[in-house]
Structure formats: C-alpha cells, structure tokens
Amino acid sequence: MRLVGQIYEQAKRNAVYVIETILGVTSEEMVALFSDDGSVPVGWAFYEAAVELGLVPVFIVFPSLERTGGEPPLAVSRAIVDTDVYIAVTSPGAKSMTHTRARREASAAGVRGLTLPGMTLELLSREAIIADYQEIAKATTALATYLNSVQELTLLSDNGTHLMFDVRGCTWFAEQGLCRERGQFSNLPGGEVSVAPANAEGVLVVDGSLSPFGKLDNPLVMEIRDRRVVSVRGKQAKALLEFLQPFGPDAFNVAEIGIGMNPAARLCGYVVEDEKVLGTVHVGLGDNSNMGGTTRGRVVAVGVHIDGVVVSEPILVADGSVVNPRSFFSNAIKGKMERKEVK
Numbered sequence: 001m002r003l004v005g006q007i008y009e010q011a012k013r014n015a016v017y018v019i020e021t022i023l024g025v026t027s028e029e030m031v032a033l034f035s036d037d038g039s040v041p042v043g044w045a046f047y048e049a050a051v052e053l054g055l056v057p058v059f060i061v062f063p064s065l066e067r068t069g070g071e072p073p074l075a076v077s078r079a080i081v082d083t084d085v086y087i088a089v090t091s092p093g094a095k096s097m098t099h100t101r102a103r104r105e106a107s108a109a110g111v112r113g114l115t116l117p118g119m120t121l122e123l124l125s126r127e128a129i130i131a132d133y134q135e136i137a138k139a140t141t142a143l144a145t146y147l148n149s150v151q152e153l154t155l156l157s158d159n160g161t162h163l164m165f166d167v168r169g170c171t172w173f174a175e176q177g178l179c180r181e182r183g184q185f186s187n188l189p190g191g192e193v194s195v196a197p198a199n200a201e202g203v204l205v206v207d208g209s210l211s212p213f214g215k216l217d218n219p220l221v222m223e224i225r226d227r228r229v230v231s232v233r234g235k236q237a238k239a240l241l242e243f244l245q246p247f248g249p250d251a252f253n254v255a256e257i258g259i260g261m262n263p264a265a266r267l268c269g270y271v272v273e274d275e276k277v278l279g280t281v282h283v284g285l286g287d288n289s290n291m292g293g294t295t296r297g298r299v300v301a302v303g304v305h306i307d308g309v310v311v312s313e314p315i316l317v318a319d320g321s322v323v324n325p326r327s328f329f330s331n332a333i334k335g336k337m338e339r340k341e342v343k
Helices: 006-022 040-052 074-081 101-108 133-147 237-247 325-333
Strands: 031-036 058-062 085-089 112-116 152-156 162-166 173-175 185-187 192-195 199-206 220-225 228-233 254-260 281-286 305-310 315-318 321-323
Touching: 006 040, 031 040, 031 074, 040 058, 040 085, 058 074, 074 101, 101 112, 101 185, 133 173, 133 192, 133 321, 133 325, 199 305, 228 237, 237 281, 254 305
Parallel strands: 031 058, 031 085, 085 112, 112 185
Antiparallel strands: 152 162, 152 315, 162 199, 173 192, 192 254, 199 220, 220 228, 254 281, 281 305, 315 321
16 A cells, blocks of 8 residues: 555654654554554554554554444454554544443553544644643643542533533543553543543533534534433434434433643544643543543443533633633643632
8 A cells, every 4th residue: 555645744754753752662562553444544654654663563454343333353352452552543433442342451451552533644644643742741630630639510601501510539530642651541632631520410512523523513502410411402413312322321421521631732623633622621421431530420331432522712610710721731831730719
C-alpha cells in the first residue's frame, strides 16, 4: 500500500510523535496496530511511522465492531493481550475499542496502548494530536486532585443547561494523553478530566457535537432524572433514540461528566477532539465501567458509550466555587490553584 498527499504526510509525522513521545515505544517492544476496515489509511500511517522508527510492527485489519457483536474477532482479542504496545483505530460512527472486553483484558495484562475512535487522516494530522502533553499531564492531574474533594458539581450554560451531579466518593480520572506505564490506556487527542457520577439531575443541552452524529445543526435537550435520560427533544432526537434503544435501558445511563483540558484542540465536529477543547464540557451516556475511577452509584457495563459536548460557555460550580478550566490550566502550569467563590 502506498499513500501520498499533504494530509497523509502530516498524519504520518504526527504518528511518529505518538509512537515516540506519547507511547515511548522502545526497540525491544512488540507493537500491534489494529484498524477496522473503515480506517485502514490511518492504521497504515501508524505502520509506516513505526517502520521509520526502526520498529517491527504487525498490522491487523478487522470488520467494524458493529458487525462482530461489539467485540473484535478472537484473533484480535488474543493479539492485543500478547503484545507490549497497541494502537487500535476505529472509523467515524463505529464503536470504539475502548469499551470492549478485549481492551479491558489487555490493560489487566499490563499491555499499554491507545484507542482512537472516529479517527481520520485529517484528525490525525491536527495540532491537538501533538500537543504539549507534559503540560497537559500537570494540569489534568492538578484538576483531578482538586475535584476529588468535591461533593456536588453543577453544570450551567446560557443555552439552558442546568445539571447537578452527586460526585461524593467518586474518583476523578486525569486523561493526560501520555501512555508510558504498564496497563495504561488513553485515546487521542488526550487531555480531559472526567468522573462517573453517583447521580445526575436536571437539564442538559448539547449544542456542540454528539457521537455518533458529529456536529449538531440544532441543540438536543435532554431531561435527566436519577442519572438517566428520561426525554430528548430536538431535530435529531428521534435518530438518537433509535441509535440507543437497541442497547436497552442502560444506554440512557449518565455515565460521565468530562472537562476538556487540551489547549491545542479546536472545535471541528469530531467529538473525540471537541470534547478535549479547553473549556468545553461533555456528558457521556451508556457504559461507565471503563471510566478509570470508581463511583458510589451502580456500575453500568453496556455495549455503547456516546459523548455530547456543551460549547456555549459552560460554567462549572464545585461546592459553591466556580472552576474555570482555562485559567485553571494556566495557573496549574505556574504551580498555582484557582478557587473563586460564587456570589
């Protein structure tokens, strides 16, 4: 296979950065690359990048997870556990490898790697992929530490969002982007802080992007009671319901609230980058068993996880104090901490 073009070449350069800097792969390690059949060019960019670095990767293509019952073929499940490092790419609209038993077993076995849901050459070529993850690691770790003492978090926005989260006893997860330790996994672009809440009540208005649809033409309004979406209004409400209903009632579980912490990310319609934009907030539905932390509430393992991004100047109030991710990022890098009381 030979791929050329400006976007492909930039994507390949970024792939070199991912393998060398984010994963820190050494010449002694085995590297396995996985791609569903809709994202082969992206997988090939990683393959060529690995070869340029003197590595000896294997590259496996598999059918999209929707056609294999939500789990990859057995050959992929075995291969991902028997390597040292993996990169798993899935195409836009397809299920991510993140929320699979195969990925969980790989992490438990000490294999480290990246899951890249909805990845395209254009997205791989973007600046957010090669952000300064040392700074992001400092900021996300500091923010997660700060939020771990919070009991109640409220998400507000002028778009009508007013959603309260009970996060007492829940562990916040700092997705730093770096993936160099045994058993670590992340997706790219990296840079968010998230938690699986014990409860959620209120109204969520998603006005940015929503997986699996991408950028929304019109906002979706969701009413949430007892950590569950009970109604959806908006132009794409029917499409969302039709997408989630086959997975059963647990697909409507409020699985996550996440805060974007990547200053190089830009709103582009790709949820995986939009949710990392510094200052955005996203709410996830469905599976919360892969959140990396613990929750006092029920752990939900279901074959779907989607994220909706709020972009209209979201405000976070943590136990009566406003948390501004943008200024918090800057202050965390400088070794400071911001805490502003609500008046």
